[in-house]
Amino acid sequence: MNxxxxxxxxxxxxxxxxxxTAHLATILYAVRGGLTAGEILARTRHNDAFLFLYxxxxxxxxxxxxxxxxxxxxxxxxxxxxxxxxxxxxFGGLLFGLGLLAVMAxxxx
Amino acid sequence: MMRASxxxxxxxxxxxxxxxxxxxxxxxxxxxxxxxxxxxxADALDTFLALTRTPAMKASECVLVAALAMHMxxxxxxxxxxxxxxxxxxxxxxxxxxxxxxxxGLAFLLNVx
Amino acid sequence: MLSVEVWRGTDRGRFQTFAVxxxxxxxxxxxxxEIQREQDPTLSYxxxxxxxxxxxxxxxxxxxxxxxxxxxxxxxxxxKGALRLEPLRNFTVVKDLTVEMTQFFDKWRDAHGHxxxxxxxxxxxxxxxxxxxxxxxxxxxxxxxxxxxxxxxxEVVAWNKDYLGPxxxxxxxxxxNDVRDAARDARLDAVTGEAGCQACHTHMSxxxxxxxxxxxxxxxxxxxxxxxLRAVSRAWGGGR
Numbered sequence: 001m002n003x004x005x006x007x008x009x010x011x012x013x014x015x016x017x018x019x020x021t022a023h024l025a026t027i028l029y030a031v032r033g034g035l036t037a038g039e040i041l042a043r044t045r046h047n048d049a050f051l052f053l054y055x056x057x058x059x060x061x062x063x064x065x066x067x068x069x070x071x072x073x074x075x076x077x078x079x080x081x082x083x084x085x086x087x088x089x090x091f092g093g094l095l096f097g098l099g100l101l102a103v104m105a106x107x108x109x
Numbered sequence: 110m111m112r113a114s115x116x117x118x119x120x121x122x123x124x125x126x127x128x129x130x131x132x133x134x135x136x137x138x139x140x141x142x143x144x145x146x147x148x149x150x151a152d153a154l155d156t157f158l159a160l161t162r163t164p165a166m167k168a169s170e171c172v173l174v175a176a177l178a179m180h181m182x183x184x185x186x187x188x189x190x191x192x193x194x195x196x197x198x199x200x201x202x203x204x205x206x207x208x209x210x211x212x213x214g215l216a217f218l219l220n221v222x
Numbered sequence: 223m224l225s226v227e228v229w230r231g232t233d234r235g236r237f238q239t240f241a242v243x244x245x246x247x248x249x250x251x252x253x254x255x256e257i258q259r260e261q262d263p264t265l266s267y268x269x270x271x272x273x274x275x276x277x278x279x280x281x282x283x284x285x286x287x288x289x290x291x292x293x294x295x296x297x298x299x300x301x302k303g304a305l306r307l308e309p310l311r312n313f314t315v316v317k318d319l320t321v322e323m324t325q326f327f328d329k330w331r332d333a334h335g336h337x338x339x340x341x342x343x344x345x346x347x348x349x350x351x352x353x354x355x356x357x358x359x360x361x362x363x364x365x366x367x368x369x370x371x372x373x374x375x376x377e378v379v380a381w382n383k384d385y386l387g388p389x390x391x392x393x394x395x396x397x398x399n400d401v402r403d404a405a406r407d408a409r410l411d412a413v414t415g416e417a418g419c420q421a422c423h424t425h426m427s428x429x430x431x432x433x434x435x436x437x438x439x440x441x442x443x444x445x446x447x448x449x450x451l452r453a454v455s456r457a458w459g460g461g462r
Contacts, residue, residue: 006420037154075381098141105147113286119426
């Protein structure tokens with residue numbers, strides 16, 4: 001990958017190291033005794049700290065995943081070039097959009 | 110005959126890192142869509158969550174959680190090789206990563222209701 | 223008797239099997255030489271020094287890239303006494319066990335793997351402190367003799383035709399750490415990008431197989447860090 005993508009990948013990875021650790025810890029705690037919507041929403045509804053952290057999480061993922069996939073596609077398939085890059089930007093946009101939707105769905109402003 | 114380099118732990122680490130990344134990338138849009146059902150109220154999300162209470166789904170969730178832990182630990186290994194001055198002892202590092210992934214998967218199975 | 227499968231042909235070809243008597247302290251180079259001299263003079267292979275200094279005899283022995291002069295049959299042959307000899311991977315095969323090294327050295331050049339003295343002649347001897355971190359970093363990577371084994375072992379070289387490869391990048395790292403060199407910026411530009419150090423995925427196959435015990439993975443990591451530091455300092459300096 002080129003230098004700019006490399007920078008974005010490593011920076012988003014560092015952000016994700018914290019976000020994923022927190023997310024995994026939350027998952028392991030939250031699934032005890034079964035998971036219900038009520039329990040999830042009780043934690044996330046109108047929770048500004050949650051909103052901030054998870055928006056950062058979504059942005060980092062939307063940057064990190066497409067760049068990683070670009071490496072896989074360029075190295076393991078014959079496809080490459082601007083068309084592939086545009087498709088991956090689209091995928092990043094999809095992750096960002098859906099991610100924000102999910103965050104908003106449980107933040108419930 | 111498999112390339113000798115493909116039997117080395119460094120390559121295995123890179124391969125697992127890549128495969129878990131692909132799996133997570135495929136999973137994520139569905140994860141977001143599932144949570145987005147809450148837009149229609151808590152009951153809508155509960156309806157979806159009810160679908161996940163089968164043993165097969167629990168097993169899949171465990172695999173996903175393990176894949177996330179795997180991708181993160183192996184990614185941290187890459188960051189360590191690139192940014193820290195210590196020389197890696199690959200096999201020891203990978204054993205630590207595998208232990209962490211196993212611990213996370215097990216913790217999930219033990220905790221999941 | 224050893225059963226030795228040898229690649230014949232170019233990129234397309236077949237394996238030909240020879241029977242070679244086992245001898246005490248035999249190396250794989252001894253085996254190949256015996257085949258070519260006693261059994262089939264049309265077999266093509268390379269060697270020069272025979273003593274592990276030149277790297278000319280590098281080829282793939284039972285799946286592992288190594289120097290045949292430094293590979294004893296006793297530790298490389300399979301349990302059934304079989305050897306499989308192939309040319310180095312990721313190179314175009316010229317004939318049988320010899321490969322075309324041009325692209326390997328072209329990439330060395332493209333990575334600016336050569337010393338640049340600069341425009342003005344030096345007024346005095348350069349003072350290079352041997353214990354300095356930069357000199358130690360250069361010394362740790364300087365012993366490369368360009369045998370191509372790391373290039374053969376690297377999966378990214380196989381997956382990305384433009385990738386400069388571990389040897390060229392390793393050499394560039396030694397020069398980035400050479401305080402006398404005048405072309406640091408141009409060299410960092412040369413080793414950055416889709417074909418440069420950022421393409422390395424730390425498989426560490428290069429480090430695993432280097433016969434001189436070098437670690438191109440860490441040289442390449444050094445290049446990644448150096449590039450990042452330069453990018454940060456440029457952004458910082460440009461922002462002021």
